[in-house]
Amino acid sequence: MNTIEKKKRRIHKSIEKIFKNRNSIPNFIAGETQISTGLAVYDHLEINAVIDTLLDGWFGLAEKGDEFEKALSRYLSVEHTVFVNSGSSANLLALDAVKQLKNPEKKEIITPALAFPATFNPIVQLGFKPAVVDVDNTLNISLEQLLSAVNENTAGIMFTHCMGNPAKIDEICEIAEKHDLFIIEDTCGALGSFYNDKPCGSFGTASTYSFYPAHGITTGEGGAVATNDQELDMIIRKLRDWGRDCRCKSNALDIDGECNNRFNYRIDNFYYDHRYVFSQLGYNMKPLELQAAMGIEQLKKLDAFNKQRKKNFNLYKQELSQFKDFIELPEIYEQADPVFFGLPIIINNPNIDRRDLLIFLNRKKIATRLLFAGNILKQPGYRDIECSVYGNLSVSDKIMKDCFWIGIHPGITEEMISYVINAFREYFSSQV
Ligand SMILES: Cc1ncc(COP(=O)(O)O)c(C=O)c1O
Known part of the structure; x- marks a missing residue:
């Protein structure tokens, strides 16, 4: 092995050591660690x-x-x-x-x-x-x-x-x-x-x-x-x-x-x-x-990432069903086998105020996002777009008004999910 290769090996080992002492998923401290909507999960590779x-x-x-x-x-x-x-x-x-x-x-x-x-x-x-x-x-x-x-x-x-x-x-x-x-x-x-x-x-x-x-x-x-x-x-x-x-x-x-x-x-x-x-x-x-070098390594981990995303989704689905009088998840076609990017949650109770709920969750360090632009034609930059509209877009309007999403990525752990579920429980029990 030539000197350059030896030096490279040393760098590789040092980086590996850094990651041994630093989890690719941050330690979770309830109420302090942000539960993010997205996270780059990677390591020394x-x-x-x-x-x-x-x-x-x-x-x-x-x-x-x-x-x-x-x-x-x-x-x-x-x-x-x-x-x-x-x-x-x-x-x-x-x-x-x-x-x-x-x-x-x-x-x-x-x-x-x-x-x-x-x-x-x-x-x-x-x-x-x-x-x-x-x-x-x-x-x-x-x-x-x-x-x-x-x-x-x-x-x-x-x-x-x-x-x-x-x-x-x-x-x-x-x-x-x-x-x-x-x-x-x-x-x-x-x-x-x-x-x-x-x-x-x-x-x-x-x-x-x-x-x-x-x-x-x-x-x-x-x-x-x-x-x-x-x-x-x-x-x-x-x-x-x-x-x-x-x-x-x-x-x-x-x-x-x-x-x-x-x-x-x-x-x-x-x-x-x-x-x-x-x-x-x-x-x-x-x-x-x-x-591309990073992508090659990430792709090798994709199946494991997706397994974790699916596990997170199933756990959330099961746990969130106890709040069915307040919120619901989107339907899934019978032929579909989804890996969710984030978990969309739809408020189905007129007494729940989305803004108030989102402020509550964010104060608890649970990050939330809206479902992108919602009905995009309602966005300020799109009002004058020349387009044809079919139907009354009522579902898109409802999602724009009553939906949000939370993280489900492979950096989300069971511990975080149970913290989020407790937060929902606290919020919804204060609403009845
Ligand atoms: C459905 C969809 N299309 C396109 C994009 C754009 O991707 P990028 O952020 O890589 O430009 C996004 C980003 O979130 C997206 O959700």
Whole structure:
């Protein structure tokens, strides 16, 4: 072993020691430790992988990027996965690419009102008109409403598996096939959720993922687009990298590039280095190689993380049923096997004031979040959006007014859950 390798080994050992003395999940002190909605759970394995990549001195996506994308494709049961710098970028890239291949002349996209901005915004930003429909009691796009919104201008459907709870994707696919529509599955909060024994995200024309800490795995910031369509994959990659036509690795040492053709490209009657040929109006949405190194390690832990999320969900479901006169959880389709991103709780009693309950929980160090934008059309920045609205969006409105979510991530322990349940008990017993 050379000296550099020996020094690296020493660094690895030191980092490992730090993590031996520091749990990846903080010790819980009731009433003092924040019970968070999201937490990056990692240890020396991720840190050492990142350090190795930093020491290699190459920051742009290279071998680790490839390895992470391949591992993701295997996990998701899809042919191609493109690693990008966030889930929001993934949605923008997916739609920008899909619209070039499918229904380019059509201008409406059906999407639920109950949304996170990153799912809704690309529709408007890319010049489509949102056809806004309601959700059902699983918090997912209502099939009845979806059908009522389909018309000759409909290009596709873009929706979320809300909070990790699978939408009725088999029937959405049937509708899409019948009317020749594309599907973009925002799977940002549903990595590891299944429907009919198939991973969410493996059904649509393209699907998207987020690796921000509250999500299934984390690369700090980060995301991905997955598809089974090779041409789509190529367009997404180009759009991610400024629209660059050349797909050779930027660290390829061969002077002709990996394709052996770098200096043979012609524009008009002269040669032009293929690395500076741009065949798409693209963006820069590239993540870093060190994020890929972290992602590889995180992905190895995903099954264990999801097992813990499911355990937390089941415990909460069982315990919270004692408060059924005050709160309820969303329904789950029979064919769905969800891994919840967070635990959505819906107040079903008119005497419970959400604001008061949330202040009570937060004072007890139980972090809460609202279900993203709620009915996004009610948000100040969206009031003047040109869109078609189908139905009265009453479920989205109810969720906006009466729902919130708490953490269920792998850093949540049984001890924390019993503390949260006691807090709910204290609050609800003071309300009767
Ligand atoms: C459903 C959904 N889509 C997209 C995103 C955006 O992901 P990112 O934060 O990585 O941009 C989020 C983030 O929480 C999300 O919940």
